[in-house]
Amino acid sequence: MVPEVRDAFGHLIRAFTNWQPFILNCFEHPVTNAYTELLNSLIRVMNRLGRGYSIEALRAKILFTECRHGYRLGRPKFERRREPELRGG
Numbered sequence: 001m002v003p004e005v006r007d008a009f010g011h012l013i014r015a016f017t018n019w020q021p022f023i024l025n026c027f028e029h030p031v032t033n034a035y036t037e038l039l040n041s042l043i044r045v046m047n048r049l050g051r052g053y054s055i056e057a058l059r060a061k062i063l064f065t066e067c068r069h070g071y072r073l074g075r076p077k078f079e080r081r082r083e084p085e086l087r088g089g
Contacts, residue, residue: 046061047053
């Protein structure tokens with residue numbers, strides 16, 4: 001980096017240095033928490049509409065709804081696909 005602009009990027013350089021393993025890890029393991037955030041949002045909506053569900057009732061309602069709509073994945077999205085093996089003939 002050119003020394004003239006190094007001071008302007010000091011905070012960015014320090015943040016990247018501190019978080020480097022976590023930032024670079026996302027390229028090696030492309031997994032997100034989107035599914036968890038979806039369920040959290042669903043819980044908030046049900047809790048607001050239900051006005052006083054107990055934790056047990058809320059959990060049962062979430063599990064029932066999640067299974068009914070078929071959100072379950074057959075396999076994780078982050079698995080790498082294997083190349084088909086070629087059979088010699």
